[in-house]
Amino acid sequence: MNLMSNKYQTPQQLREALQELKKQFPRLYPRDLAAKLGSTEAQLTALGAGETTFKLTVPDVVPLLNGLGKLGKPLFIVRNDDAVLEREATLHFEDKGHYTDASDASGEVRLAMAKTAIASAFAVRAEKFVKRGLQFFDAAGTAVLKAYLRDETKIEAFDAWVQPWLSADQSDALEVMPGTVGKNPHTHDHANCHCAHGVEKPQAIEAPSESFKLLLNAAAKSGEPVALSLSNDTVFFRVGVPSIKKLAPMAPWFNILDDALHSHLREEAVTQAKFYTNKEKNKLKLASLSQEGKTLFILSVNLDGAAARELLPTGGAQ
Secondary structure: EEEOOOOOHHHHHHHHHHHHHHHHHHOOOHHHHHHHHOOHHHHHHHOOOOOOOOOOOOOHHHHHHHHHHHHHHEEEEEEEOOOEEEOOOOOEEOOOEEEEEEEEOOOOOOEEHHHHHOOOOEEEEOOOOOOOOEEEEOOOOOOEEEEOOOOOOHHHHHHHHHHHEEOOOOOOOOOEOOOOOOOOOOEOOOHHHHEEEEEEEOOOOOOOOOOOHHHHHHHHHHHOOEEEEEOOOOOOEEEEOOOOEEEEEEEOEEEEEEOOOOEEEEHHHHOOEEEEEEEEEEEEEEEEOOOOOOEEEEEEOOOOOOHHHHHHOOOOOO
16 A cells, blocks of 8 residues: 655655646646646545545445435546546436446436545645535546536535545555556456447547547537546446537547536547447447557547538448
8 A cells, every 4th residue: 555655755845846846836736737747647636635625534425426316416526547538517426236327307417436445535725716525536546536616605515415425544645556447347458448338349440649629619610519537447428419519629639618518638649440330320429549448538429410521531431
């Protein structure tokens, strides 16, 4: 187990290093700050324990997340190393044994999570636009899911509601186990992802790595429905929207910044892309892959839509 990295012997040393790094990189994500420090995001979060963050007893996530949803419509954030997907949604979580599954009333938003992979959880008083929320981490200290309430009127209700889950240990140190991963049945490993995302396993059509940008631009131009799916080792998240409008490349990220959907993909991480169709042969799915073959994002559009006709390679997806 790793209570602190070899570089930092105490939480205070890590805190001071974090403060200095934030001065150099004020816009860097916590996950990336942790990587630069040789620490973990969970350990950075623990630095605020008892003040801006509060350790929770490792909970049954179903009542915890359903309880948060009763206070308001949470903003759910799921990411892997190179992609982020954000959506406000009212989800109902159900216990499926070793994992929990949730969807909204429309069926356009779905979130599945391996419950046993959650090693630590925090209630947070986040800065800027986020008021109160929950963060969940795996045993390696990697953030796998964040859910926030941004309604200022819910602050007192949240603080009272979360009390029963607060841990007696509010120290600023946290043990992690580097190298461990979750057991999500919806893994983002490319060899296994297709069935989990409703995609068959036919021969894929190789596509240029920049195809995700081209397909997003074509979909935005045509105004047709799209769906994005993202996984990490613990959580699978799928969001469908009637259309996308605001595409905003800001190096190193390619972003969707619509009111209903925010997503961010690190362009340099995408080195491969492949086209597939779903079982019903009515959707075109584009998987954007890393050099190691891990699926970063899956983008889905109607197969007979303008975006698909514009981008689908000669011969069509099989």
